[in-house]
Amino acid sequence: MQYTAAMARGDDDLGIVDALAQLSFAVQGMLARRASAYDLSMIQTRLLGVLRDREPTMQELARLLGLDKSSVSGLVDRAQRRGLVQRTPALDDRRAVRVKLTSSGRRIVDTVATRFSSDIASVTGSLSAPDTKQLSRLATRVVREYDGSAPVTDGQSRP
């Protein structure tokens, strides 16, 4: 018999493990839902998100997304086929290409980001302003702790 922790807790608290786990699924679900309005998968959305303020080479993109470079080839292929990104030759290295958003891609990622923000606002709307601030701060501290201890992560996780 387990779940003793849950039984010792009020129903207004899932416990830190389940609360964070379920919250992560909820947040990802909101983002996925907004992206799916444009037929964007999660990884396509992350790609566009990363490109909002960068024009990386395929190599850098692979590192930013935590993927193999061969995976990025196909990913960019499909995004390019849909007119969301474009490849341009790198100026200084004739082997390399730079990937950048098209205007259509930028418009879409901006829209998805805006709608996602309003989802977050909506779902935190029942919290008081100080509570929201507190949640934001605590979440930030956890993220920082994670970034500080986890080796392979990028930093730009959101579209």
Place this chain on the structure above:
Amino acid sequence: MQYTAAMARGDDDLGIVDALAQLSFAVQGMLARRASAYDLSMIQTRLLGVLRDREPTMQELARLLGLDKSSVSGLVDRAQRRGLVQRTPALDDRRAVRVKLTSSGRRIVDTVATRFSSDIASVTGSLSAPDTKQLSRLATRVVREYDGSAPVTDGQSRP
């Protein structure tokens, strides 16, 4: 130039949107990492997790995971091939099957859950006990708000 909100904020606060988004990626990353030790994808892990305290039919499983029933067929096929779950005929309905964990599947999902819990503990370790409690409570409230507002795509009209 954007990001004015970030500039108006201290560096110890990403803002509620980015904080929750990045937190969700961090949490999912921890879970994915623990699961990958057993060559489990995220969806396979969710499958095992759902089965910890249930023996649903394929139909119910599809609803629980938010997948099409045809997707669940393949998912369970692969899990069964690896000896993680088994199909048993439902007692009351000869069309239906019930899916349950094998002992091997249970052992694995329990281990993954335990390790994931310790990851969460580690990453919230720098928070004081009251702060952790507060984070847990706030996250729970947000999750409840989400569950309460998110329509589960059913759209099925009852005649």
Place this chain on the structure above:
DNA sequence: GTTATTAGTTCGTCCCGCGTACTAATGTAG
């Protein structure tokens, strides 16, 4: 008792990720 609905599977199609093998350009000896 015929018809409609429901539970599951199968199949074709696409996306996604990896590893391997390949080409082309750049670096590094000597």
Place this chain on the structure above:
DNA sequence: CTACATTAGTACGCGGGACGAACTAATAAC
């Protein structure tokens, strides 16, 4: 300057994963 290694990117095969459409079998509804 010529070899050789390294780096950037692509191509291809494989398997997992998700969907919708078409199908069988059992149940429910008329």
